[in-house]
Structures are given as C-alpha cells and as structure tokens.
Amino acid sequence: MGVSITEILKPKEITIDEMDGKIIAIDTHLFLYQFLSSIRQRDGTPLMDSKGRVTSHLTGLFQRTIKLLEKGVKPVFVFDGESPVQKKKEQERREGIKAEAKIKYKEAVQKEDIDEMKKFASRTSRLTPEMIAESKELIKSLGLPIVQAPAEGEAQASYMVKKGDAWAVASSDADSLMFGASKVIKNLAITGRRKKTNALSYVTIKPELIELGNVLNSLRMDIDQFITFCMLIGTDFNPGGIKGIGPQKALKNVHNYKSDFDRMFRDCGWDDNFDFPWTEVFFLIKKMPVTDEYDISYNPIDIDSLINILVVEHDFSRTRIESQLKRVMKKEEGRAQKGLGDFF
Numbered sequence: 458m459g460v461s462i463t464e465i466l467k468p469k470e471i472t473i474d475e476m477d478g479k480i481i482a483i484d485t486h487l488f489l490y491q492f493l494s495s496i497r498q499r500d501g502t503p504l505m506d507s508k509g510r511v512t513s514h515l516t517g518l519f520q521r522t523i524k525l526l527e528k529g530v531k532p533v534f535v536f537d538g539e540s541p542v543q544k545k546k547e548q549e550r551r552e553g554i555k556a557e558a559k560i561k562y563k564e565a566v567q568k569e570d571i572d573e574m575k576k577f578a579s580r581t582s583r584l585t586p587e588m589i590a591e592s593k594e595l596i597k598s599l600g601l602p603i604v605q606a607p608a609e610g611e612a613q614a615s616y617m618v619k620k621g622d623a624w625a626v627a628s629s630d631a632d633s634l635m636f637g638a639s640k641v642i643k644n645l646a647i648t649g650r651r652k653k654t655n656a657l658s659y660v661t662i663k664p665e666l667i668e669l670g671n672v673l674n675s676l677r678m679d680i681d682q683f684i685t686f687c688m689l690i691g692t693d694f695n696p697g698g699i700k701g702i703g704p705q706k707a708l709k710n711v712h713n714y715k716s717d718f719d720r721m722f723r724d725c726g727w728d729d730n731f732d733f734p735w736t737e738v739f740f741l742i743k744k745m746p747v748t749d750e751y752d753i754s755y756n757p758i759d760i761d762s763l764i765n766i767l768v769v770e771h772d773f774s775r776t777r778i779e780s781q782l783k784r785v786m787k788k789e790e791g792r793a794q795k796g797l798g799d800f801f
Contacts, residue, residue, distance in 0.1 A: 465704050466631065466672055468665035473646060477529035480753065481642060482604075482614035482623040484633070485534045486584060489592060491629070492517025493582035501575035503582075506771040514588050515771060518595055519781075521646050526599075526785045530646075533602045533623060533753050536589065537610040543694040543733075543741055550696055554580060591766070598763040600756035605748075612636045612745035622753055625666070634669050635687050635742060637680060641667045678711055684742050685718050685735075686711045689725065694738045699730050758782065 496513040497503050503513040525532050558580035561573070596603055606613030614626040615638035625640035626633040633641045643665040673683060689707035691698030702710070702725060714721035722735040760782070767773035 465676070465708070466667055467675060468643060468667045470663050471642070471666040473525070473528040473530065473664060476624070476642075478531065479624040480531045480533055480622070481525075481645065482617050482626050483532050483534045483645075484611050484614055484626060484628040485592070486537045486589075486610055487628055487630075488521070489514045489518065489584050489588065490582060492521075493584065493588075494579040497575060497579060499575065500571055501577070501579065510771065511588070512771050512773075514584070514592060515595060515767065515773075518592055519767065519773075519778075522596070522599060522601070523781045523785055524646050527788050528646075529788060531755060532627075533604060533617070534593075534596050535604045535606055535610045535614040535617070536593070538605060538607045538613075538746075541608060541694065541741055541745075543738060547693045547696045595763070595766055598759045598766060600758050602751070602753045602755065604751040604753075607746040607748050609636075609745055611638075613747050614638065616747040617751075631667075631687070632693070634667065634672060635684055635692070636745065637669070639669045641669075643667065676708060676711075681718075681743075682711050682716065684739060685721065688722075688735065688738055688742075692738065692742070694741055695731055697730070699725050699727060758785070 492514045493503060493511070496517050503511045504516055506512050522532060558577045561577040564573075593603055604613060604617070609632075611626065611628055611632045614623065614628070615633045615636035617623040618626055618633075618638045618640060625642045626638045627642045627645040629643055631641070644662050645664055669680075673679060676683065676686070678686065686707050688695055689699055689702050689710060690704055698707075710721055710725060714724075718735070718739070727735045763782075764775065764778065767778055768775045
C-alpha cells in the first residue's frame with residue numbers, strides 16, 4: 458500500500474508528548490485496516506460481539522484515540538471518498554492477495570497451524586461500509602471532527618496540512634509526501650513491539666516524523682521531481698512502477714534528466730509498462746480532488762452515545778470504557794469540556 462521508498466527517507470523519532478495540542482489529520486481508512494489486521498485472536502479470527510459482528514476496528518479506534526486524547530493530541534479523522542479509476546488495477550491486485558490469503562488460511566485451519574492461521578487471516582481483512590459508518594459514529598460520540606474526502610483521504614489530509622489546518626498527516630506510507638504534506642507521522646500512538654511482516658519475530662517501534670523539506674533536500678529534487686521519482690518506482694495509480702527500477706535507480710534517473718520528464722519516462726520504458734501516458738498519473742497526483750468543506754471543531758464527549766455504541770450494541774466492558782474515559786477527562790480538566798462527574 459503506497460509508495461515503497463521508506464528505506465531512503467530519514468525520519469526522526471518523536472514522542473506523543475511532543476504532539477500535545479497539535480491537530481493531526483488521520484488517514485482513517487489505513488488505521489482501520491491496521492486494526493482489522495492486527496487485533497485478532499490467537500487463531501487469526503477477529504474480535505466479535507455476541508452477535509458475531511466484528512469489533513476489532515472499534516476496539517483499535519477507541520483505544521488509540523483515547524491514548525491520543527490523554528496525551529493532548531487533537532485528531533481529525535479523514536475518510537476516503539471515491540477512488541480514482543486509475544487505482545482500479547491496484548485494488549484488483551489487493552483483492553487477489555486477499556483471495557490467495559483466504560485459500561492459505563483454510564489450508565492452515567486444516568493443518569491446525571495456529572501461526573499460519575493468524576498470518577493469513579490478517580491478510581483477508583475487509584473494511585465494509587457498515588464498519589465505516591460505525592467508526593464515524595464512534596468518532597462523533599468522542600466529540601472529534603470528521604472530514605469526508607472527495608477522493609483519496611491522504612490527499613485531503615495533506616491539503617489540510619498545507620493549508621495550516623493540521624500540523625501533520627498520520628499515515629504509514631509515503632503517499633502523503635507525494636501529495637505535498639509538509640509533515641508525516643508514522644506509527645502514531647504505537648509504542649513497544651510490533652510483529653514483523655511474514656515472520657514470527659517482533660521489532661521495537663516508536664512514532665516517527667518525516668518532513669517533506671528534509672526529504673527533498675536530501676534527495677536533491679523539487680516536489681514535481683519527487684512525484685516522478687515515486688512514479689518510476691510505482692504508486693497506487695501505476696502499480697509496480699517501471700520494471701527494473703528501484704529507489705536508487707529512480708533517483709539516478711531524476712538527477713540525470715532533471716525536469717525533462719517526458720524524455721525520462723520515454724527512455725525508461727513507460728510505454729512498455731503502461732497503456733496510458735505518464736502525464737495521466739502525474740497530474741492526477743498533482744490535482745487530486747480535495748475539498749474546503751470541512752469543520753475542525755472539538756466537542757464534549759457524548760457519554761450516552763458512546764456507551765450505547767460500545768457497551769449496549771457491541772458488548773464492551775462498561776467498567777473498562779468508563780475507566781479509560783476518566784483518564785481523558787482528567788487531561789481535559791481546566792479546558793472547556795465538562796468533567797466526568799457531570800455525566801455519571
């Protein structure tokens with residue numbers, strides 16, 4: 458998912474405490490997919506309520522958001538709109554991965570291989586319209602703003618950062634940089650260990666800050682060159698990039714051809730890899746639809762609504778929910794929100 462250039466970026470560690478009071482635009486769909494993939498039982502099945510409805514996304518969304526609020530971070534949740542037609546091939550590729558993982562999962566079940574079951578089950582995750590609607594209701598009950606992007610959520614979030622309405626985009630890949638976000642936070646609110654991809658071992662991870670200015674300076678290119686650099690390697694709109702070109706070779710080509718993009722793509726073999734002109738992807742990225750129709754305002758937590766969504770509808774522990782909310786309310790003392798005692 459996204460542009461595969463993280464190995465040449467130079468992020469710096471940042472603590473959640475350093476984001477106190479800052480507005481962070483969340484790439485919400487990506488976060489929800491993370492929760493659906495990672496918050497699972499030992500055999501790989503997602504968390505469910507008593508009616509068999511998946512709750513992994515709600516668990517992750519609530520717990521991570523509470524942690525952010527407790528630290529004083531001000532999240533705004535940006536949701537994807539309609540995907541550009543140019544993304545169809547990438548979506549088909551992802552569907553193929555899910556289908557293959559489903560087969561592998563069934564094989565693992567037959568062999569009673571718990572590790573394989575969990576590995577392949579996580580790759581079959583699907584974010585349904587119902588899950589998106591539930592997530593929006595949960596966010597609203599927490600008093601937090603929602604922005605509906607007309608197209609790509611990361612493009613909208615990046616636009617908000619460029620306008621100064623948010624301090625950074627929270628995402629896990631480099632697409633936001635390609636869309637012009639000046640700051641991108643990786644691993645937001647994640648500390649400790651995370652399981653390696655396709656492995657049973659773990660790595661220690663911390664939040665990281667990537668700044669577009671530093672990236673462009675280190676790569677010695679401007680934003681238009683950076684977009685073409687990403688296109689050579691491959692984006693969601695030209696999956697796989699140009700065969701045989703990785704980050705280092707792409708970097709060399711951009712430096713050699715400078716701003717003569719037409720000749721660069723012609724010489725690198727764009728037409729041998731894609732049946733549409735390079736300009737179609739370039740200007741899609743440059744001109745991805747965004748909107749100014751959003752309201753970033755923060756309201757008191759609606760305790761009744763929150764309890765209804767999590768406890769009544771989905772069997773969450775009321776005691777645990779109330780305990781977590783008390784921590785947030787303690788952080789909010791002295792601010793405009795009411796104290797927890799006004800609600801219970």
